[in-house]
Amino acid sequence: MLLKKHFFHLYKKPKRFCKTHTFHFQNYYDVIIVGGGHAGCEAASATARMGSKTLLITQKIKTIGEMSCNPSFGGIGKGQLMREIDALGGLCSHICDKSGVQYKVLNTNKGPAVWGLRAQIDRKLYKMHMQNELFNKTPNISILEESVEDLLINENETEKICEGVILSNHQIINSKAVIITTGTFLGGQINIGLTTFPAGRLNSSDRHNTEIHNPENIESASELRRTFKRLGFKLGRLKTGTPPRLLKSSINYDHPSLQSNMGDNIPHPFSFMNSDVWIKPENQLLCHLTSTNAKVHEIIMQNMHLNRHVREETKGPRYCPSIESKILRFNSASHPIWLEPEGFDSPLIYPQGMSCTLPEDVQVRVFQQIPGLEKVIFAKPGYGVEYDYIDPIGQLDLNLQTRLVKSLFLAGQINGTTGYEEAASQGIMAGINASIHCKLLQSKSPTDDVTHHENVDKLDYWSMARTDGYIGVLINDLVTLGAPEPYRMFTTRVEYRMLLRPDNADARLTAKGYHLGCVSQDRMKRFQFIQSELEEAKQRLKSDIISPQDANSFLASISNEDYGKMRKPRSFFDLLSAREVTLQNLSRYFPEKGYQKFIREPLNINTVAVRCKIEATYDRFLKEEHEDIMALKRDENIIFSPNIDYEDPYLSLSNEIKEKLNLYKPSNIAAANKIPGMTPDALLRLLRFTKRN
Template identity: 45%
Template sequence: MLTKKVPPLESFLALVSRHTSHLARQRYDVIVVGGGHAGTEAAAAASRVGAKTLLVTQKINTIGALSCNPSLGGVGKGHLVKEVDALDGVCGRAGDWAGIHFSILNRRKGPAVWGPRAQLDRQRYRQFIQSELLSTPRLKILEGSVEELLVTEPNPEEPGHHRITGIRLGGHQTTNEVVTMIILFSFIMSAGGSLPISAGCVVLTTGTFLSGSLFMGQTTSPGGRMGDAPSSTGMSHTLRERLGLKMGRLRTGTPPRIVKDSVDFHEATLHPPDSQPSPFSFLNRHTHCKPEEQLPCYLTFTNPGVDNVVRQSLHLNCHIQQDTKGPRYCPSIEARVLRFPGRKHQVWLEPEGMTSDLIYPQGLSMTMPPDLQLRLLREIPALRRAEIQTPGYGVQYDFVCPTQLNSALQVKSTQGLFLAGQINGTTGYEEAAAQGLWAGVNAARAALSMPTMVLSRTESYIGVLIDDLVTRGVTEPYRMFTSRAEFRASLRPDNADLRLTLKGFEEVGCVSSMRYKEAVRVRDSLNEALAALQDVTLSTTNWRHKLPHVHVSEAKTGIQTGLELLQYNDVSFEMLATAFPECLSAYREFAQRLKIEAVYRPHCVLQQKEIERIQKEESMSLPQDLDYFSLPVSLSQEVREILDRVRPSTLGAATRLQGITPAAIVHLLNYVLHSERKQKRMQRS
């Protein structure tokens, strides 16, 4: 029997010493802290831009973990996933690979507010993300805990502004290289050592781990997720005390996981997936899961028995007694019962994976003691024999008030420090991924001495998300909805590639040439198809003969184009391609996109004029050193205080601040225009 020769301890430790010294000497362009949805997108995006990037996470094997609901997308959230994918992000392709139940929410409404969504196989999703990151050029992954941020003191010539220089690790660290076990052993043997690593920029994506606490009944323990420790107290101290950032505390929670065989699905309503799964990624025409392989979900409801258990357990539930703000749109069952007594609440029974023996009861997030959780579940007929594999629990964590960030997601007072995800007060995988991608892009650009980029709310839901955060702030965990976007007709899931992929390649630098070429092909083909539809012209009478099953409006006379006919509800592109095969058959692969484009074209024309007006307004810069308290214009003290606190970078950003009146914007606009004219006169003289 052959045995592996073990080197002497002295040689072993010498090798460890050399490797750790090498790590300490390394300088990265970007360091990303945290391996959740924000962190993975940030690390991948920074690498795509060209930055030498390091991702630091407490556990490599939890990268890509779905901490709560095993799903992706939804109303508003699906828009974000499509936009992240259009900018060459990871989560959309991972969702297509791991999806086990695909559906489009809001189908009864227009395509602009459809919500692409998928239930995911937890294991497959994590495997895809880890495989993607481990094969990403210029990206290294290090397992460890960040003890603190390394920052310089403010420059006397630039008071109040720090600069990030790197991070300091504490505890054990391992890398995704051959020396993994050596490094782990090194830090187990060493007593409390720490390791500084320098970087041009740092992206913090700490999720719920920043001073995180777990709650179950009357029990509290440190942690950001069950089984994982919180980030070090040194990180919160650096942000709060050293950098002087205003911080708050938010809470969220997760439901118990139920053993699948203990559920009586006959007592619930079957909800099958869509017969034809719709991929998230613009690069995919099909999902990995075949239509016939998809798994169903089930719907049931709470009842008075559930309400009784909640009320009887309140004195045993310290999490719900806290006044810390929780998510309004995904609250715990305790919060729902207290806010809406006597109402039936939806409970979705969702599979956790293709081979998983667990069910996720969406809508039953709870933090009461485990025995009462079981009692509550068994009040629901479909769950009367339910067995809990893992009880639900609550999480409280620190966040940074996002009005202290600029539109690049960089902390205004600390050069090189970017924040993304729940640390900015958001909730949800999709919001985190969107922020992570944009923070990673801008961190890389800043580290490589390129100007940072801004996404406008007129061109993307990501822009809406970021603008809302940095101009309005949050008082509760922020969730994306289509109602938050003023230009929904233009910002549709189907056209995210046309809106963002070309810009991502030509201006931002985060999109691969392969994806760019595909986006150009799609753009050119759609333009050709629209031109061909415009060239197909018939009189109203002839259209009735050509399409006898279509009710062509008698109110319309004269010549109508194929594009105009496609705006009718009962006219599909397939019908027109069959009627005019010589000029339209070549574009059948874009049938749905052309139908949507035709329907929304009149709305988009009107909306484009409004967008141009807003963009002109948004582009008017406001000096960052503007003294709002001494402006010789009619502004109330309250308005001056808001403007001074937030310091919006543009006039457009100022218009969306809570408490800023239209009259105040007019006064501010006139002042800026007057100042610009005065400055131009001085330059001429």
Template identity: 40%
Template sequence: MTLDYDILVIGGGHAGCEAASAAARMGSRTLLLTMDMTKLANMSCNPAVGGVAKGQIVREIDALGGRTARITDRTTLQFRMLNRSKGAAMWSPRAQCDKGRFSAEWRHELENTQNLYIWQDTAAELLFDTAGERPRVTGVRTCMGVEFTARAVILTAGTFLDGMMYCGEAHAPGGRAGDPASTGITASLAAMGFETGRMKTGTPARLDARTIDFEALEPQYGDENPLKFSFSTDTQPVKHQSPCFLVYTSPEVHATLRTGFDRSPLFNGTIHGIGPRYCPSIEDKLRTFADKEQHQLFLEPEGDNTNEYYLNGFSSSLPWEVQYEALHRIRGLEDVHIFRPGYAIEYDYFPPTQLRHTLETKLVDGLYFAGQVNGTTGYEEAAAQGLLAGINAHRKRVGESAIVLQRDEAYIGVLIDDLVTKGVDEPYRMFTSRAEYRILLRQDNADLRLTPLGHEIGLISEKDFANFERKKSCVESLIS
């Protein structure tokens, strides 16, 4: 065992897993530093991958040689192609996944990747060399007192940096329910001159299926002939799909929720961080759309072998008893038992205008940021950033030119360009409307756009590239 690596990745979420996987498979000796090896790529919120524009990003990750699409295909519970009533550029794949198996599959993938090593610990401080003209990162010191050195460090700490969880008037430090916050990293970066800020996100209560009256709910089934995310022949479409269910609030539910507004950390000034506009809490919806008598919610399974269900659209930081009382006023949930209430979390991020298009920081050489630390929201946006950060950290180490996708090449290019040039004033989420070349950037042609590049940089295998070449030849022959 060594304490010196080519690339060190801090954080085992979706960005960290893609970054570590890419760097290692390209040939860099890589260390992934994570708080908990049992929660790699944990789906902290909705156990689903894809959706409008997000599905295009996952297809692009796969076309470049990333692993998110393959893991998704292996753990899909239900697959739907959204927006089929619209033009082909709007079609967006989405999969409901088995949360536990998704994380387990990622762990299996990483533990069996050559050049990749894992260390379970918490990063406490980044180490720098300030002797030269420009500071450079040299490694990290952990809470256990271990000092790792590296040529490059990729920070993908998600919501853990000085994270604080809120449920009504109760609050506690944490990166998510059951996991501690990470302290020290923000301070060490602020000391180097980095600008920092606070953002907020949230999650809904989790429900016990044994106490739900599914007969009173409207089922929502997957596609009759489901597709899949990965272009690889190594995965297959899901065979047995689980239904989701449509649920609706009512004026009675809204009235119950409003009784807790005076104790809401969102409304009484306790939380200062900015939340995601396009994934608001239920209390935000009631305030913004006060004239609406009902809101549509989605009841979604968290796995094949669990009774845990996710109530999509009911994110909340209201007191737990108010959430509980309101849930009991929803048709089909009159006798529901909750496994845990919803909560909000406030965390540190770094305005992404401090980055180059390679995702390397402008202030410190060899230091890369990816994921929610850049002010984004969503597994897909995080995974895309992690993949590009891992690619560019490796290529800089070996003296090769950086990979910067342009806005007419990929949604990933739009994502990174938006972050670096425009910055963020709220958690950034990808939409088709953000891409001015969206008619060209379809989910079905991501491989035609990006797989040659993925093969060139060493992330697409010869087998997958041969399959791609055959497909491309068939397409060209048909057009001819």
């Protein structure tokens, strides 16, 4: 069967990304992924790494791996997701390490458990490296440029099973599992002012050999929308937006109101496989900060009647609202705007914080009132997107397989999330579980010889627990709480933040990923080497004892801070937990201890010296956190008072949790734990309150 569309068959070929040709493709795959965004890329890579024969279908091959909105990855909460994706062998982290233009750790005024690794990314480099990974470096993947019109469903009296897809040209491709990662394209509609048209994105195209954007929209997945409705799925409607793209040459960077912002002197890599990022600190690009003012707010308010997107009742992102929504919701004299470069040779600037959906001429007037942007020229206007999503509550399992249709998995914005990192996290988990699904099906077939996994009898779907990772929290939140508004990850959503740190994601997840088959032998060897060295350093520090006199002399030599006089001997590991103590200054003051062997430049989050310091900092708190977890298990049958007052200030419960408790009225911890959306933190508060009274 010969396809008229481009079909990319992936093979290793040095110094070239792909070869375009017509191809006699096989009509049966283990896993089909629909969509080439961040969820789709991670899903395809995961299934292929696990040995599943994979087909990735996308409307436009050239947009695979495209950063469709902001030119950045990571941040508070999101950086943790990226470290976990990387610990499982995912792609986005190590690609960011070789395509960033500026690297910065956020939240450094707080403990390292909530640091947010973040990077400004060169869009062109990121997409190039992602396509190179999928096109040339990953076996078992084929890529097809086509639209999926329908799902191939085998329906009997007891269940519906997805057995493949039907293309827009009516060709059928069969598979054991299908992963849908349609992003904003499921019933997508673009809004600019009062103008609307069906699409999921205003795409970019070259104009005079530059990167200046042109409104070449990518089609909305309207046929799939009808498929989901026909199958009985409950669909919701969400919206998001993106700011205009500005010509760098039209910005006055000499304006006194603009503040420049540099990257870190020691960039921290996202990937555990990298000891450093690809550029030198001094070669990082600057970002600049400006802000809105009263005139900007006045123009926006005067033209709000021309903004269909903001006036719609569809829920938008609470934590990344449009500038119109900010002005309506917050009584603030100004709002910050970050001017972010889109790449080393890109002529474009992304104004972070200025998502706008007014008519283009009004947008220009608004922006030209902003300091430094008085003569700004637009390359592309801001716009809003409305799209359908599948409400996860009752329709999605923790393994991201749908309950209505077996062998069908969902990942990304179709589940109600927003953000590259949230999408990629779901993509890798959907890919892992879809591949496991294939192996489980194969193990039940008497005609197939199972060769993919030697322990297939012990294999089962993997649902990451809330105590195992931020990814587990994200998926658990979606399945139990749903997404009434676009879901974004924050550290505050995570109960065990001191346990789920960015530095130890490999210790939590890499061995599990290796057992499942999604982590390579090379990564596993590197992980084992680092862990061995880390354990050796910790054991040395714990066994070396320092006298009170030496400890006090040392602390006085490194800091003016009053640590108080130490009166008892303690281990060097305990001493390392003090704020200004590092393995470096311990090594300099006590060279005879031999700690120098654990110190390697550059000193970033992947080095043993830094990881030892973090481990020492949280050692006591982790013991307390572990005791809390054990207490919940031990005391789950303690009976609540029938007159318990959930409004009691001592409990300090969120309104959402109080509503659930008043609705279900649980009799004990075990019953409360079964309430959808109940958090471990709320359970601990209830346990302590009950014991106290």
